[in-house]
Amino acid sequence: MRILVAGGTGKVGREVVAGLNALGLAPRLLLRPGRPPVPGTETARGDLFDAPSLAAACAGVDRLFLVTPLDPEETAAGLNAVAAARAAGVRRIVFLGIHNIEAGRHIPHFATKLPVLAALREAGPGWTVIEPNNFFQNDIDLFGAIGAGVYPQPLGALGLSRVDTRDIAAAAVRALLEDGFAGRCLPLVGPEVLNGAAVAARYQAALGRPVAYAGDDLTRWNEAVRPLLPGWLRHDLSLMYGYFQARGLAASDQDLAATRAVLGRPPRDLAGFIAGQQASGALAEALERPVAAQA
Template structure:
């Protein structure tokens, strides 16, 4: 049995669906099982990071755990509680979703949110893998209201570029780490194949929508308000160009990232009816037909998705 925490979130949900598609016994942890909407055959259990008793019940009998904790100052406490429960239950493998820049003092407080959790996983005595993804492609859905209204999208990072990555790429690496012991003791930095800035993303959106999409740099006060509201932080991090984009995804899955340049721009997302999902369409074990990333609707993923010898 494999336990997936954060199972109704963007990454956790993709991990659950990919495991279920492979026929793996999967248990999904969520605060509200009645609203989980996960594939049939998945055991859905109620749990709360702040409730040790619920974590003890959720980890009973599991052999591996995918740890997803909400970003913020409480992440260390939640990660430690999950690791403690998992090891007490005899889990032999832990895969933690962390963040790019963890441990880098130049990133600001963001860089410390997952530091204690990573340490807890590494010192747990279990086989471990840490995943440090770059900017989530799904973050662009936060621009929805501005794009629909024809207003410029908020830009916290100026001309800084990051290797935007789609959730299915992250999930594929997580599944590989949960199932393949060859990934034990590894820390993977996960990016898409192209470093792109917010103005660059806006330009791609404009080309998809056929109309201008501008950006507006936030003032320091506006940035602090945004970060306090969204991520409980007031210290903006630094976004820089991502070296070696896509290399860890390739190393872990033997496939190049499907998040090819511009593929996160979905006309059914920020400007339309919402994200296009692939519920129940995760890739089979034989690596046959590839599902699209949750943000892909531009037709740019075919040639960009290739097997690595």
């Protein structure tokens, strides 16, 4: 069995690669020219935005795990991948979507995935969509600010069912390798609904020092990240955070049951994620980074 991973160096993709490696399955990893090879993988040089390069990457591939890039042209990248996989006879595609994506279709990086979902459905039954909530691992880029006493992600008061990327990857690996997941959208959610203040409180308890929630002011957030993010991405994320503040992104009982079923266990919680970051030393190391380098 040959598995191609597109997006294998990101937060979820690298966990999928690790999960496949743990099973003795070294995947083929799509890498742009010039990117260094990743141990435990076969390298396929190509780019989702360069459709001709994907033919060779997909040659001889049975299954594809697809993560599309956060980019204004994300739709084109996804459609290129689906078309190349179909032309190469790839029998199973597992795509990384978003939890409750239809409700957030006004958000650009939600909307850009919808045509890819439609193309997958048109391609036949051999597709699965993993639909994760907001990642715990997004906080890693914020550890400097957290260490300075502020949790800056403007999640709002209603709360999200945030999830660990390791659980997302575990579900993706099952969908790639096992039968019974074709033609399904699988929600991947965490076990608790967490608002911005609750996340700050979890970090405060773990660190033993004050951590305050920065609040919901999106104008202030935009100004803080202006040196770090391009305008199109600030606009996109502002709409996303506005959606979180107005509606939340809480899982239903059915979503949580589906997550437990695909994992075969309860999903990881935020306290466990923070404890793992402390145990590995990653949290202590990240807390030393300059706050100005945090998004």
